[in-house]
Amino acid sequence: MSSQPIDQLLEAAKQLAREVGNIRFSEPVTHVYNPLVYAWEPFEQYAKLYASPPKRALFLGMNPGPWGMAQTGVPFGEIDHVRRWLGIEGTVATPSIEHPKRTIAGFGCKRSEVSGRRLWSFFSRKFTTPAAFFRDHFVANYCPLVFMEASGKNRTPDKLKPSEREELFAVCDDHLIKTVEILNPEWLIGIGAFAAKRLASIAERAKSAHPGLNLRVCKILHPSPASPAANRGWDSAVEARLKAEGVW
Numbered sequence: 001m002s003s004q005p006i007d008q009l010l011e012a013a014k015q016l017a018r019e020v021g022n023i024r025f026s027e028p029v030t031h032v033y034n035p036l037v038y039a040w041e042p043f044e045q046y047a048k049l050y051a052s053p054p055k056r057a058l059f060l061g062m063n064p065g066p067w068g069m070a071q072t073g074v075p076f077g078e079i080d081h082v083r084r085w086l087g088i089e090g091t092v093a094t095p096s097i098e099h100p101k102r103t104i105a106g107f108g109c110k111r112s113e114v115s116g117r118r119l120w121s122f123f124s125r126k127f128t129t130p131a132a133f134f135r136d137h138f139v140a141n142y143c144p145l146v147f148m149e150a151s152g153k154n155r156t157p158d159k160l161k162p163s164e165r166e167e168l169f170a171v172c173d174d175h176l177i178k179t180v181e182i183l184n185p186e187w188l189i190g191i192g193a194f195a196a197k198r199l200a201s202i203a204e205r206a207k208s209a210h211p212g213l214n215l216r217v218c219k220i221l222h223p224s225p226a227s228p229a230a231n232r233g234w235d236s237a238v239e240a241r242l243k244a245e246g247v248w
Contacts, residue, residue: 005051005052005053005182005183006047006048006051006052008178008182009047009051009179009182009183010044010047010048012175012178012179012182013036013043013047013144013175014036015175016036016144016171016172016175017034017036017037017040017144019171020034020143020144020145020168020171020172021034021037023164023167023168023171024164025147025160025161025164026161026164027150028149028150028155029147029148029149029155029160030099030148030149030150031095031097031098031099031102031147031148032095032145032146032147032148033064033070033095033102033104033145033146033148034095034144034145034146035064035069035070035071035072035073035144035146036073036144037095038092038093038094038095038104039069039070039071039072039073039090039092039093039104039106040073041073041090041091041092042072042073042074042077042082042088042089042090042091042092042107043073043074044090045088045090046073046074046075046086046088049086049087049088049130049134050086050130050134050138051134051138051183052134053182053183053184054183054184054185055136055137055138055183055184055185056136056137056185056186056187056247057136057137057138057185057186057187057188057189057247058137058138058139058140058179058180058183058185058187058188058189059137059138059139059140059189059191059220060139060140060141060142060176060188060189060190060191060195060198060199061075061076061115061139061140061141061142061191061192061195061222062141062142062143062156062157062158062191062192062194062195063141063142063143063144063145063146063147063156063157064077064141064144064145064146065113065115065116065146065154066102066111066113066146066148066154067079067109067111067112067113067116068113068115068116069116069141069146070102070104070146071092071104071105071106071107071109071111072088072092072106072107073090073092074086074088075139075140075141076113076115076116076119076120076139076141076191077113077116078112078113078115078116078117078119078120079107079109079112079113080112080117081116081117081120081121081124082107082120083107085120085124085130086120086130087130089107090107091106092104092106092107099148099152100152101151101152102146102148102152114223114224114225115222115223115224115225118223118230118234118235119139119191119223121235122223122234122235122238122239123137125235126239138183138185140179142157142172142176142194142195142198143157143168143172145157145168147160156194157169157194158194169198172198173198173201173202173205176198176199176202177202177205177206177209180202180203180206180213180215181206181210181213184213185215186214186215186216187215187216187217187218187245187247188203188215188216188217188218189217189218189219189220189242189247190217190218190219190220191220191222191223192219192220192221192222192224193219193222195219196217196218196219199217200217203215203217216245218241218242218245218247220238220241220242221234221237221238221241223238
């Protein structure tokens with residue numbers, strides 16, 4: 001593996017994409033998208049521009065949203081913010097088997113992912129420039145795959161069949177530990193309960209293997225519009241939480 005941290009992250013992401021691509025999922029999952037394959041170009045830009053370690057805090061989401069990372073390759077990748085604030089735009093291909101109700105248009109997609117818009121709008125107001133935010137922070141997803149049912153309904157990783165979930169989580173946990181080792185953050189911030197739980201799990205493994213790591217886990221409210229709490233002042237709630245924990 002390369003000695004350069006960003007090269008290490010990119011090589012780890014390619015390995016993750018290969019390993020999760022070898023896992024087979026059964027009904028009700030009918031379609032699986034892997035944006036680390038078909039949207040690699042913008043993801044690679046994101047890592048090269050913003051992943052230089054060390055980071056004080058790693059923010060972690062669950063998996064790509066259909067109108068965010070699924071289209072742009074960038075975690076929480078709401079198209080307007082990826083293009084205008086992060087300065088990223090690249091070639092996006094299509095999944096090998098595409099769902100007719102969840103087509104991939106890349107940066108030509110006209111839909112906007114609310115979760116990503118809330119997240120990056122908040123960071124852009126708080127830090128003004130990407131350089132200021134990414135100096136101490138990075139945003140990633142735990143699982144790179146998008147799961148869909150026959151109807152086109154999104155299915156989250158925690159709702160997979162137990163055997164499939166176990167196989168997937170083992171691969172994603174290993175990759176997350178590599179990411180933490182490379183970025184060397186002090187804070188692991190779960191965007192929602194699922195991500196916080198996975199972070200708490202790998203934090204113990206990482207600290208056992210690397211006693212020098214000083215890891216603290218924090219959970220913040222997920223910005224999903226499906227959450228009534230997130231629809232009532234998500235920005236202020238998250239900022240208050242991060243300040244109370246001592247992250248900011």
